[in-house]
Amino acid sequence: MTTYRVCFFFRRHYRAASGEAPEAIQEVFGQYSEGGVMREQELRRFMKEVQGESGAGVNDAIKESKYLKELQKKGLSVDEFYRYLFSDDNAAHPSSPGVYQDMTAPLSHYFIYTGHNSYLTGNQLCSDSSDVPIIKALRRGVRVIELDLWPNKRNNNVKVLHGRTLTHPVKFIKCLRSIKEYAFKSSPYPVIITLEDHLTPNLQAKAAKMLTETFGKILYTPMLESPEVFPSPEELKMRIMISTKPPKEYPESKTKMTSLATTTSHKVPTICGRLFYPITKFFIKEKEHEGQKADEEASSEEASDHEAITNDHELNEHYQEEDPEEGNGKPPIEYKRLIAIAAKKLQGDLTEALKIDPHKVTRLSLSEQALEKAASSHGTELIRFTQRNLLRIFPKGTRITSSNYKPLLGWMHGAQMVALNMQGYGQPLWLLHGMFKANGGCGYVKKPDILLNDNPDQLFDPKATLLPMKTLKVTVYTGDGWRFDYHKSHFDTCSPPDFYARVGIAGVPVDTTMEKTQTIKDCWTPVWDADFEFKLTVPELALLCIEVFEHDVSDQDDFAGQTCLPVWELRTGIRSVSLCDRKGRTLKSVKLLMRFDFIFH
The missing domain is CATH 2.60.40.150 (C2 domain)
Structure with a gap:
């Protein structure tokens, strides 16, 4: 018996790339041209009637566009007109429109570009901690950087890492020096450092020394321990602010903790009360698989980041010589006075937490789940609270892959600091980046009037049918x-x-x-x-x-x-x-x- 193999070949031809204007654009050109040429008079009419540029705006558009300025005398052909429409001069959202919003209102009147666990290079469990993602965030315009502070193994120095995980630490002083160098490269408006503090009193004193010596005069220290209103972004230009819990909220018994990364490798980390060490290898394998499928153009950047992390040289030993047992266990005054924005976390009753003190302002932190519950039961109270105080939202602890929640729920309830993980990608991050393209990309976007109206009868209700x-x-x-x-x-x-x-x-x-x-x-x-x-x-x-x-x-x-x-x-x-x-x-x-x-x- 003879066996025959039949092969089928399909041939698909590549269509020649077309640079011709689509029919709809050619029709527009025909309406605003004569004899196949759009001259200056027709161009001005197009700019006014179609583009919505009026009066001086038309002149500015022509003046600012090198393309139009060169061709306005001889006129534009349909191809030249089409190329102009595709140019950056004609962008739907100019890359640098400049800061135009009022920047003299209190900080509580602005959405602020905020990162979560800003030092992590990848996942929340076993990635490196580094100043590289902090630098990236600041270059992008992020204005709120979060650092988790822990004692080192000898309890004589401060390090930054995600506590009780396998994340590799980075020195606190290294992060501070990078923040100082890059804080105002993209925006002159204030950078807020939120500290998750797990330090002993003597290490709080050491942290205060690092902060004051690193930042010097640009470190904002409030005149009053509990101000009645926050200063404005304009007042705080080129300043660094510290936000954390006042030291008195840390009982000494809780400050003796050390993280997994500085103790024996036999201790198993937990999250939400459950062991996660058994899934770590699987998790790393899955992340490697994801990395292979990620966009290729990111590879060279990630390689340079890894090199920057692994080539981390030892810093000045000036901050490593103190006796770990020094200090009397009392909260250091020098640390407490550096706190420009006193913080608190939700503990117990939400109604109590959202009460407004007319004599002082504060920052409240809610997880994404707590926000969902609060939005359902205390929507208008959230908005009233955020008219004077700051509200920070952070991802739930189970987002171990550095995924994110949707930021709109926080913004529509007035939350200024909607903190997202910047290590990955996805629509929540795209929305965050999109929001802060506004107002010249300065990292501060004025909240709309509907969120600032304090008339009890006119408080905005996101659930209302409008x-x-x-x-x-x-x-x-x-x-x-x-x-x-x-x-x-x-x-x-x-x-x-x-x-x-x-x-x-x-x-x-x-x-x-x-x-x-x-x-x-x-x-x-x-x-x-x-x-x-x-x-x-x-x-x-x-x-x-x-x-x-x-x-x-x-x-x-x-x-x-x-x-x-x-x-x-x-x-x-x-x-x-x-x-x-x-x-x-x-x-x-x-x-x-x-x-x-x-x-x-």
Whole structure:
């Protein structure tokens, strides 16, 4: 018996990348041009009628755009007009619009860019502690850095690590020196260091010495132990603030603790009362697998980070010579006076914790679960509390992979410090980065008036049914740039990619929604020409979410870019939108061309 093998070959051709303007853009050009040329008069009319630039705004747009300035005399062809629309000069959200909000109100009137366990390089259980992620966060504009302070094995020095875990420590002084060097590279507004303090009194005194000697005059020390109102970001420019519990809240019996990383390796760490050591190896294996699938362009950066961590040289021994037994067990005055923002955690009754003291302000910390319960039972009380006091939200302890919760619930209840893990990626982080693109990216965003209105009869209720204030109309025309940033087989080995876009709103529950375009097959420059409308009841808290994926029939769809933009800062008209990678870094070439218009009700 003869056996025959039959082979089938499928050949798919790559479509030539097209740089031509989509039909919809050509139609717009036709309305504002004559004889195939858009001259200065038509350009000004387009800027006013379509882009919403009025009067001096038109002149500024032309003046600030090198592209338009060079071509306004001879006019623009349709191709040149199309290239201008895709340029950074025509961005939906300018990269540097400058700080424009009032910065003279108390700190409690602002959302503040906040990180959680800012020193960790990866997961919450066994990653390295380092100053590298702190530097990254400060360069990005983060204004609140969290450090967990623990005694070392000899109980004679201060280290930073995630306590009772396998995380490797970093020296406290190293973190402080890096904070000083990078604190104001991206923003002049204050950096707040929140300390989770597990120190003995003598080590609190040592920590105070490190803080004062490192920061000197830029360390803000309040005149009053319990101020009645917080100072403003403007008053605190180029200053460092310390926020932690006053020492009196730490009984001496609780300060003798040491962490797993400084004791014998036979002690098994726990989380939420359960042993987790048996899953550690499995967890590390899973993280290695995830790392292999992560975006390739992050690899070189992570390698340099690892090198920076492993090449950590010994610091000055000036802070290592004190007798671990020195000190009389009393809280050191020099440490207590450095605390600019006194903190407390929820203990017991929530109603009691949310009571407002007219004579002093404080910072309250709630876990994400505690926030959910509080939002359900004490929503308006939370908002009233946050009009004078600071509220910090932190991830639940079971987020061992450094995952995150959605930040909107905290913001809509007035929480200023919605702390997220910065080590990974995902939509919660994208939302956080998007929120703090606002106000020039300075790390402080003024809370909307609805959250600051202290009239008892007009307190904002996030659960209330409100009428829409405006409608955001969005058109997704096209996208380009993947053909420059990615290899031709990155998304699909056998053919060009099949892109689709997701566009939606993250905000109060009634405003939150997500829509999807059709999938354009076999094309590096997809033209969707898709229209969407989003009714907004609280536009002051709305973020526009944009994501692009490559459809994969046999596997999970491939990520192709994302961004989140503050709705209240969107520039109307036909605009370019730069996309970012999973970690929020702007891609070199990938952009969408979109249109934004508002209808007011």
